[in-house]
Amino acid sequence: MKICLFSAKKYDREFFDKRNNDYQFELEYFDIHLEPKTATLARNAFAICAFVNDDLGRDTLQILASQGIKLILMRCAGFNNVDLDAARELGMRVARVPAYSPEAVAEHAIALVMTLNRRIHKAYQRTRDANFSLEGLTGFNMHGRTAGVIGTGKIGLATARILKGFGCEVLGHDPYPNPAFEELGGRYVPLDELLSQSKVISLHCPLTPENNHLINEASLAKMQPGTVLVNTSRGGLLDSVAAIDALKRGVLGGLALDVYENEQDLFFEDLSTEVIQDDVFRRLSACHNVIFTGHQAFLTSEALAAIAETSLGNAKAFLEGRSNGNEIINESPDQH
Numbered sequence: 001m002k003i004c005l006f007s008a009k010k011y012d013r014e015f016f017d018k019r020n021n022d023y024q025f026e027l028e029y030f031d032i033h034l035e036p037k038t039a040t041l042a043r044n045a046f047a048i049c050a051f052v053n054d055d056l057g058r059d060t061l062q063i064l065a066s067q068g069i070k071l072i073l074m075r076c077a078g079f080n081n082v083d084l085d086a087a088r089e090l091g092m093r094v095a096r097v098p099a100y101s102p103e104a105v106a107e108h109a110i111a112l113v114m115t116l117n118r119r120i121h122k123a124y125q126r127t128r129d130a131n132f133s134l135e136g137l138t139g140f141n142m143h144g145r146t147a148g149v150i151g152t153g154k155i156g157l158a159t160a161r162i163l164k165g166f167g168c169e170v171l172g173h174d175p176y177p178n179p180a181f182e183e184l185g186g187r188y189v190p191l192d193e194l195l196s197q198s199k200v201i202s203l204h205c206p207l208t209p210e211n212n213h214l215i216n217e218a219s220l221a222k223m224q225p226g227t228v229l230v231n232t233s234r235g236g237l238l239d240s241v242a243a244i245d246a247l248k249r250g251v252l253g254g255l256a257l258d259v260y261e262n263e264q265d266l267f268f269e270d271l272s273t274e275v276i277q278d279d280v281f282r283r284l285s286a287c288h289n290v291i292f293t294g295h296q297a298f299l300t301s302e303a304l305a306a307i308a309e310t311s312l313g314n315a316k317a318f319l320e321g322r323s324n325g326n327e328i329i330n331e332s333p334d335q336h
């Protein structure tokens with residue numbers, strides 16, 4: 001039984017091949033994105049396995065369905081790039097990996113905050129050039145600061161736990177409060193209060209049509225000068241053009257992005273010999289207090305092993321006609 005994996009990198013092959021010893025599926029890997037013009041590659045398979053920047057819109061799904069694909073395996077938690085209505089109409093099932101390692105993403109978010117705060121990115125460059133001046137490297141203590149977590153599900157909770165460990169006061173905002181967040185000492189507040197009180201703000205809610213550009217010109221205007229904002233969730237949550245303006249005005253004292261709203265043309269590829277055409281990305285990456293990582297928050301060996309195990313387990317459950325709780329075809333993207 002064959003599964004075609006799209007956007008498959010070396011590390012995906014390594015972990016899927018290893019876990020597949022127990023499952024014995026036939027795995028075919030394609031390094032390229034899934035989109036209408038590549039969907040025809042998925043021949044003689046019952047399932048395809050896709051990732052965050054693959055295009056699973058109606059056109060792609062129609063081509064896949066016409067080739068007999070019955071199951072979409074998302075090897076990630078988010079599924080904002082899947083047209084669930086189309087999948088349902090075409091009789092396709094969609095499954096995901098709801099929680100492979102919340103700590104992997106939370107730890108990366110905090111690594112980004114600390115890199116910006118303590119200017120590690122600048123110190124790294126300076127010391128390699130034997131420049132040991134400390135001018136311009138002043139950070140702030142996390143201890144005693146207020147940090148805001150937007151979205152207090154699995155990853156937001158893991159982030160809040162680390163922030164609490166630093167000795168931060170942790171504010172949260174979530175339409176569905178999580179008792180575990182309050183148990184660890186977090187305090188729920190309205191979004192405006194979180195924006196205006198927090199020195200550090202970390203985004204951990206899914207991208208839905210309702211919260212596209214949740215952080216926009218109006219919400220940035222509510223932040224205190226010098227706020228550090230980190231987004232490891234989905235790029236569309238932040239209006240990047242408004243962020244440039246907030247950086248210029250000093251409202252944002254630091255911006256760390258593991259995700260970017262137009263990342264599908266950039267991330268996961270080596271573009272080091274090309275001129276980047278995205279002017280918003282170029283303006284952001286030219287700021288001394290902006291750092292990017294290319295959607296790597298998930299990238300730990302623990303997370304990759306869990307992604308492979310759960311994805312293959314989802315395929316097995318489908319073939320056995322079982323539900324294992326990872327199906328999303330009947331959910332809308334903003335549901336838990």
Ligand SMILES: NC(=O)c1ccc[n+]([C@@H]2O[C@H](COP(=O)([O-])OP(=O)(O)OC[C@H]3O[C@@H](n4cnc5c(N)ncnc54)[C@H](O)[C@@H]3O)[C@@H](O)[C@H]2O)c1
Binds near residue numbers: 098105153176
């Ligand atoms: N960068 C990466 O590598 C990476 C890896 C995994 C997940 N993610 C992203 O992280 C997101 C969160 O993952 P999770 O496992 O914590 O999901 P989760 O479902 O456990 O938690 C998400 C929380 O966000 C809340 N929420 C929804 N809309 C909101 C809004 N408008 N304002 C505030 N809160 C809102 C939900 O109620 C829920 O509690 C995923 O949707 C995905 O986009 C990124």
